[in-house]
Amino acid sequence: MNFNTTIGWIGLGNMGVPMVRQLLTAGYPVTVYNRHKEKEALILAEGANSAESPAAMLQVAEVVFLMVSDDQAIRDLFTGEQGLLQSPATSKLIVNMSTVSPGISREMATLCQEHKHEYLDAPVSGSVKQAETGQLAIMVGGKETAFERAKPILEKIGKLALHLGEAGAGNTAKLAMNTLLGFQAQGLAEAVLFAQQRGINTSDLLTLIQNSALASVFINTKGQVILNNNYDAAFALKLLAKDLRLAAAEGSATPLAEVVNKTFQQAEASFGDEDVMAIFKYLERA
Numbered sequence: 001m002n003f004n005t006t007i008g009w010i011g012l013g014n015m016g017v018p019m020v021r022q023l024l025t026a027g028y029p030v031t032v033y034n035r036h037k038e039k040e041a042l043i044l045a046e047g048a049n050s051a052e053s054p055a056a057m058l059q060v061a062e063v064v065f066l067m068v069s070d071d072q073a074i075r076d077l078f079t080g081e082q083g084l085l086q087s088p089a090t091s092k093l094i095v096n097m098s099t100v101s102p103g104i105s106r107e108m109a110t111l112c113q114e115h116k117h118e119y120l121d122a123p124v125s126g127s128v129k130q131a132e133t134g135q136l137a138i139m140v141g142g143k144e145t146a147f148e149r150a151k152p153i154l155e156k157i158g159k160l161a162l163h164l165g166e167a168g169a170g171n172t173a174k175l176a177m178n179t180l181l182g183f184q185a186q187g188l189a190e191a192v193l194f195a196q197q198r199g200i201n202t203s204d205l206l207t208l209i210q211n212s213a214l215a216s217v218f219i220n221t222k223g224q225v226i227l228n229n230n231y232d233a234a235f236a237l238k239l240l241a242k243d244l245r246l247a248a249a250e251g252s253a254t255p256l257a258e259v260v261n262k263t264f265q266q267a268e269a270s271f272g273d274e275d276v277m278a279i280f281k282y283l284e285r286a
Contacts, residue, residue: 008061010054012039016067018131019157026156033057053082063093071104078108090116095150099123101246102168109167118146123174127234135159141169178243179252182260184218189280192226202227222277231274238272241265
């Protein structure tokens with residue numbers, strides 16, 4: 001893989017834009033596609049090109065990345081009227097970085113093979129800040145040969161790209177990671193509420209946590225969300241609620257998983273568009 005490799009990118013949300021910037025900075029030619037064309041303007045001004053459709057993109061890009069919201073969006077991008085698989089092109093690599101079900105990745109991997117393409121599922125751990133600095137952790141499922149083909153590009157997006165197994169393995173690992181994220185978010189919220197209700201200053205509690213064995217980047221970052229009462233979404237609560245539903249559908253039914261899934265499903269209606277840490281607001285109100 002070299003910097004002359006042509007890259008396509010579908011999905012210009014909070015994560016997609018800074019990830020594309022990493023590739024442009026590294027010198028890759030990038031063509032983008034987004035359903036809402038107004039979202040393309042900023043990245044086009046920074047040197048990217050635009051494709052009229054996913055099918056058109058596959059004509060010009062050797063490696064295509066997807067970063068969209070859910071299983072249905074993936075199915076539409078592959079099999080829709082102007083979807084990727086409507087293109088006559090062959091021998092392309094399609095890398096799905098979305099957090100979706102392992103089942104949809106296995107399904108799309110089979111379709112790609114039938115159309116003589118390669119497929120990887122490669123979701124990421126990290127939020128907007130890590131995307132902006134190229135510090136994401138990337139978990140990959142698919143054939144080893146496809147992973148080796150993608151790895152030099154993935155290393156421009158993240159600090160770690162780890163191959164875990166066949167198609168769907170990356171998605172399974174991501175659901176495990178986001179289940180733990182749900183535990184931590186709700187655990188932090190409950191600890192702060194318990195302390196607040198008994199007269200402990202939140203700033204003092206967070207200082208104690210950050211100087212203990214419990215210290216973490218997550219608690220420091222999300223503790224500041226609570227302190228500043230600023231719940232603008234870095235990672236929206238509704239997206240974690242979706243991921244917990246996917247994990248439950250895969251059989252995640254341990255005691256903590258069931259409780260956290262239930263809490264986030266209940267919180268989604270009122271706080272879904274806010275940051276995942278808005279689970280604190282839901283519990284406070286409840």
